[in-house]
Amino acid sequence: xxxxxxxxxxxxxxxxxxxxxxxxxxxxxxxxxxxxxxxxxxxxxxxxxxxxxxxxxxxxxxxxxxxxxxxxxxxxxxxxxxxxxxxxxxxxxxxxxxxxxxxxxxxxxxxxxxxxxxxxxxxxxxxxxxxxxxxxxxxx
Amino acid sequence: xxxxxxxxxxxxxxxxxxxxxxxxxxxxxxxxxxxxxxxxxxxxxxxxxxxxxxxxxxxxxxxxxxxxxxxxxxxxxxxxxxxxxxxxxxxxxxxxxxxxxxxxxxx
Numbered sequence: 001x002x003x004x005x006x007x008x009x010x011x012x013x014x015x016x017x018x019x020x021x022x023x024x025x026x027x028x029x030x031x032x033x034x035x036x037x038x039x040x041x042x043x044x045x046x047x048x049x050x051x052x053x054x055x056x057x058x059x060x061x062x063x064x065x066x067x068x069x070x071x072x073x074x075x076x077x078x079x080x081x082x083x084x085x086x087x088x089x090x091x092x093x094x095x096x097x098x099x100x101x102x103x104x105x106x107x108x109x110x111x112x113x114x115x116x117x118x119x120x121x122x123x124x125x126x127x128x129x130x131x132x133x134x135x136x137x138x139x140x
Numbered sequence: 141x142x143x144x145x146x147x148x149x150x151x152x153x154x155x156x157x158x159x160x161x162x163x164x165x166x167x168x169x170x171x172x173x174x175x176x177x178x179x180x181x182x183x184x185x186x187x188x189x190x191x192x193x194x195x196x197x198x199x200x201x202x203x204x205x206x207x208x209x210x211x212x213x214x215x216x217x218x219x220x221x222x223x224x225x226x227x228x229x230x231x232x233x234x235x236x237x238x239x240x241x242x243x244x245x246x247x
Contacts, residue, residue, distance in 0.1 A: 022224055023239045028243070030210075034213060120198050
């Protein structure tokens with residue numbers, strides 16, 4: 001019993017994995033990058049894995065019929081959630097639109113360069129952090 | 141029978157060896173400058189080796205633009221081609237993720 005608790009805790013600890021989906025580097029003005037100030041912007045949204053959620057629900061339920069129903073639900077969900085994507089599903093992807101206004105706040109002079117755009121996922125059991133990160137350099 | 145066992149063992153090991161392949165995850169580029177203003181081609185890369193696919197951050201990609209700028213201190217870097225790839229050395233056990241960037245230094 002103790003061993004299984006340790007394994008569960010260990011699984012939760014190691015499952016906080018970072019997955020890199022996409023990296024894009026912009027054009028670079030070396031005078032800004034070498035002489036400016038580094039800034040970092042991060043916007044994120046919570047992603048949900050319905051497959052994992054139904055899997056957990058199946059593991060927790062005692063009833064065999066409920067387990068079967070959850071299996072069917074898992075199958076139906078997989079039909080309309082198929083196709084290529086990065087990370088887990090989110091309910092709203094407007095979080096990525098905020099990037100430009102946040103960038104204006106970080107670098108009011110808008111004299112920035114050397115932007116590195118990173119799309120990544122921080123994966124945890126059932127949920128995930130769907131992140132868009134921008135690193136750049138600003139000269140005032 | 142013994143020979144068949146040896147052959148299947150060699151095939152099994154061979155299959156795992158052949159799986160040490162590269163996978164292109166994503167690619168992006170900016171406008172390439174005209175040939176007349178291109179001075180030199182520069183390159184920077186960053187990678188992370190992953191044991192059992194464990195990876196807790198992606199900070200290794202943060203300094204690529206700085207590396208490129210250092211190679212072109214008095215100009216601009218244009219035509220930046222960013223390549224993100226993953227390499228499997230041995231399935232599940234040994235992986236590497238590499239991000240590389242090529243560009244032209246323009247003065």
